[in-house]
Amino acid sequence: MTGAFKVLVDDDRTQLEAFIEDYRIAIEATLDGLNEEQARERLVPSATTLLGLLKHVTWMQRVWFEECVGGGSRVALGLVRSPEESFVVDDGDTIAGVIAAHRQACATARAVVADVPLDAVVTGHRSGPRTVHWVYLQVLRELAHHCGHADILREQILSS
DSSP: OOTTOOOOOOOHHHHHHHHHHHHHHHHHHTTTTOOHHHHHOOOSSSSOOHHHHHHHHHHHHIIIIIIIITOOOHHHHTOOSSHHHHTOOOTTOOHHHHHHHHHHHHHHHHHHHTTSOTTOEEOOSTTOOEEHHHHHHHHHHHHHHHHHHHHHHHHHHHHO
8 A cells, every 4th residue: 555544563562661651650640730639648448549540550560670670679679579569659749749750760661671572481479480561561451540539539529
């Protein structure tokens, strides 16, 4: 086919990375225009807050990219041990600080996987070997899941 039609063919990696980037931006955007109190507001029985969600997805990406793909241990990486702990918002946490940590984790994740093929098997996660493709899908799944939570929490905060 020639002429006015341009065929865009993205490979799997390009598509996965684009979707992950979209969700990274989306979850940060749920904090736009909110004050510190709103970002910490608990609207559900769990410890889930907008700021806590961003802390959790930061932790989650570090686990999958820095631990699983990069081979670092949670202790060496300074990561809490469990998903539940990753939601905890400390007194010193601020919107700006948590966003900065998220952006740093994203930059590190990009660097860690930059030269690793999707079919490479990585063994750094405690649950066993995974392909990098599987890691991308897992991160995408978790980001999409938590963006949905964040959208609902933001809607509740803005309507109250």
